Amino acid sequence: MRGGSILITLAVSLLLFSGCEPKPQPIELGSDQCAYCRMMITEQEFGTQILNKQGRAFKFDSVECMAAYDITEDGENFHSKWVPDFLNRENWVNAEEAVYLHSETLRSPMGLYLTAYADRESAEQMQAEYGGDILDYESVKVLVSGEWLDNSENQVHHQNH
Amino acid sequence: MNGLTTVKTKCITKIIRVEHGKRNYLWPTNGRKLDNTFSLENLDLMKQIIYIVAILLFLTPVSLIYGQITVSPDGSITSIQEAIDQAISGDTIRVEAGTYNESDISIKKPITILGIDRPVIDGEGKGFIMLITADSVTVSGFDIHNTGRSYIRDYAAIMIENSKDFIIEDNRLDNVFFGIYLAETDRGVVRNNEIESYDLREASSGNGIHLWSVKNPRIENNTVKGMRDGIYLEFVDNARITGNVSSDNNRYGLHYMFSNGGIYHDNTFRKNGAGVAVMYSENVDMKNNRFENNWGPSSYGLLLKDIRNSTIEGNRFYRNTVAIYSESSSNVQIRRNDVELNGWAVNIKSSSARNYFTENNFIENSFDVRTDSPRNNNVFEGNYWSQYEGYDLDRDGIGDVPYRPVSLFSIIIDRQPESLILMRSMFIRLLDTAERIAPVLTPKTLIDENPKMSRIQ
Numbered sequence: 001m002r003g004g005s006i007l008i009t010l011a012v013s014l015l016l017f018s019g020c021e022p023k024p025q026p027i028e029l030g031s032d033q034c035a036y037c038r039m040m041i042t043e044q045e046f047g048t049q050i051l052n053k054q055g056r057a058f059k060f061d062s063v064e065c066m067a068a069y070d071i072t073e074d075g076e077n078f079h080s081k082w083v084p085d086f087l088n089r090e091n092w093v094n095a096e097e098a099v100y101l102h103s104e105t106l107r108s109p110m111g112l113y114l115t116a117y118a119d120r121e122s123a124e125q126m127q128a129e130y131g132g133d134i135l136d137y138e139s140v141k142v143l144v145s146g147e148w149l150d151n152s153e154n155q156v157h158h159q160n161h
Numbered sequence: 162m163n164g165l166t167t168v169k170t171k172c173i174t175k176i177i178r179v180e181h182g183k184r185n186y187l188w189p190t191n192g193r194k195l196d197n198t199f200s201l202e203n204l205d206l207m208k209q210i211i212y213i214v215a216i217l218l219f220l221t222p223v224s225l226i227y228g229q230i231t232v233s234p235d236g237s238i239t240s241i242q243e244a245i246d247q248a249i250s251g252d253t254i255r256v257e258a259g260t261y262n263e264s265d266i267s268i269k270k271p272i273t274i275l276g277i278d279r280p281v282i283d284g285e286g287k288g289f290i291m292l293i294t295a296d297s298v299t300v301s302g303f304d305i306h307n308t309g310r311s312y313i314r315d316y317a318a319i320m321i322e323n324s325k326d327f328i329i330e331d332n333r334l335d336n337v338f339f340g341i342y343l344a345e346t347d348r349g350v351v352r353n354n355e356i357e358s359y360d361l362r363e364a365s366s367g368n369g370i371h372l373w374s375v376k377n378p379r380i381e382n383n384t385v386k387g388m389r390d391g392i393y394l395e396f397v398d399n400a401r402i403t404g405n406v407s408s409d410n411n412r413y414g415l416h417y418m419f420s421n422g423g424i425y426h427d428n429t430f431r432k433n434g435a436g437v438a439v440m441y442s443e444n445v446d447m448k449n450n451r452f453e454n455n456w457g458p459s460s461y462g463l464l465l466k467d468i469r470n471s472t473i474e475g476n477r478f479y480r481n482t483v484a485i486y487s488e489s490s491s492n493v494q495i496r497r498n499d500v501e502l503n504g505w506a507v508n509i510k511s512s513s514a515r516n517y518f519t520e521n522n523f524i525e526n527s528f529d530v531r532t533d534s535p536r537n538n539n540v541f542e543g544n545y546w547s548q549y550e551g552y553d554l555d556r557d558g559i560g561d562v563p564y565r566p567v568s569l570f571s572i573i574i575d576r577q578p579e580s581l582i583l584m585r586s587m588f589i590r591l592l593d594t595a596e597r598i599a600p601v602l603t604p605k606t607l608i609d610e611n612p613k614m615s616r617i618q
Contacts, residue, residue, distance in 0.1 A: 030411050030434055038466050039438065039440070040412045042389055042412050089312075107373075
């Protein structure tokens, strides 16, 4: 009898935990702060997040800040990375699967001109209108580390033209 | 009887307006305005010649002499764009009182556009309102309303692009997405403008005065309310930002990014969502500003991130959640500031080094200094701390025992924010006192060896 109730408790808690796959959390615009650059997040179409295995969200004001955090922090405990679809900003897209546009006519909060899309088609559509290059997440990381993190301590200042 | 008078007045105004509608040339040497209606009688020969020359000039469509064009709702020119199209370089366009429903007004030549008795330009929610792409343009004295809003285009009431030596002054902007937007400009002046725009969906508001890739701008005595950032700078060199009041903005009163060698003096930043942020910049001079009433979970009087070789002097920090927050900043001189009634006076991350806090007044802050490490690489020296409980036996005005501005409780809160509920309890007071006598957890070197006994004037 006693063993049975323990089993039931175990089963119930297993059920509960399996329902706890970390999900992207809503960003409180005008209150949440970027975990990388400390800026307050105000634009939903640029706000990104990394979830750790405990389901805690690290939120960022831009794709570039998320990529920089991803490069500089130990990713051991990361569960997943999420970006908003620029054309449907309620929609979270897995950062590794998203398609990015790097176009100087579409300014992003930290000045690296990056926007994210759910699929290649919409990125190409935007590219036709606004120009620029289509990137995957790995090339976004290469771009961010080239612009911000490489060559010495004083990096960020040098992205000024 | 009444109807008759109205008709009469209307007629008179119409006559005057018709005259204004013509092109009135100014005499180049003395700026005297010539009358359009004159008689050739009773004039000596000299004057006749002058008038004949004037008539010839009047008849010439293209003239080298600066002219003046008047726009009015019931004159011969009723649209500002039409007047601009007719104008030549150096002309002045006078826009009389009235409402002009115009957007994307394009200014491609060096001209002056003056609003007389506050004419209103209503963009009716379509795109930009004025787009300036020429040097030496002046825009003054307008009430400008209703720009377009977009997630992709930065629609602004006044957009200045690739331009030098312009003046934007005495305008009032209301219900605009971006207010005054400078892109790739040099030596522009933006002064005495009022920008106010409250959008309920806060994500869709732009910045009041937005500067991107700009050299030597002067931003003086403007008032900005209810925007995203009051004044925003990105890649700006040598900005002079003085005498502005930036309040009730959703994010920052002033947002300074990747901008070197500027000054901001004598400004007031009040009740902004997150205070003022100065990020990724060098050689910034911040003097005599007021940082007031910036309350909120991620709100700071002044947020410093990656700042080097800068000065923060003579400012007043009053009632902010955190007066000064510093991360990854170095060689910043923080002196002679009044830091009063804030939650935390200073929150300095261990990534900050070689910053000097001297001769400041720290008065009745809930906590003086908060930090995240037992190591300390910054200097606190000769400040006045109202929480200092030491003594001055030699009466030299300097306390005989050092002051430790980081309390044990502030360390505990840094690790366990929930413990804030114990604030001002007897237990915490005992702990703090014990820690001050025999420090274990607080940074041993974060001390003020020479705390002042009285407030520094």
